[in-house]
Amino acid sequence: MDIIDTIKEQITNNDILIYMKGSPNAPQCGFSARTVQCLMQCGERFAYVDILSNPEIRSELPKYANWPTFPQVWIKGELVGGCDIVCEMFDEGELQTMIKDAGASAAE
Secondary structure: OOHHHHHHHHHHHOOEEEEEOEEOOEEOOHHHHHHHHHHHHOOOOOEEEEOOOOHHHHHHHHHHHOOOOOOEEEEOOEEEEOHHHHHHHHHHOHHHHHHHHHHHHHHO
16 A cells, blocks of 8 residues: 555544644644644544654655645545644634534544
């Protein structure tokens, strides 16, 4: 399986997914830390991929997603955005709704 297939599989198999530097409990950059805090405050389980320990994903995902930076948050197979967008959506209450809907459909 090539790396693009792996990325597609991760996005398809996880309703809420963040590609980040580090892990949710030990983020390795401020942007990843802020983004994962927003996700955690929404109260649903989510998956993560540490791009620091996956250099192929780190190099190929920006091309696949047409999004140059990390973190990247994907919900139900769609790229939501990075730190600024996710934090803004959280502040406006939009993220909570998206996360809750994704979490509810995952539980069905």
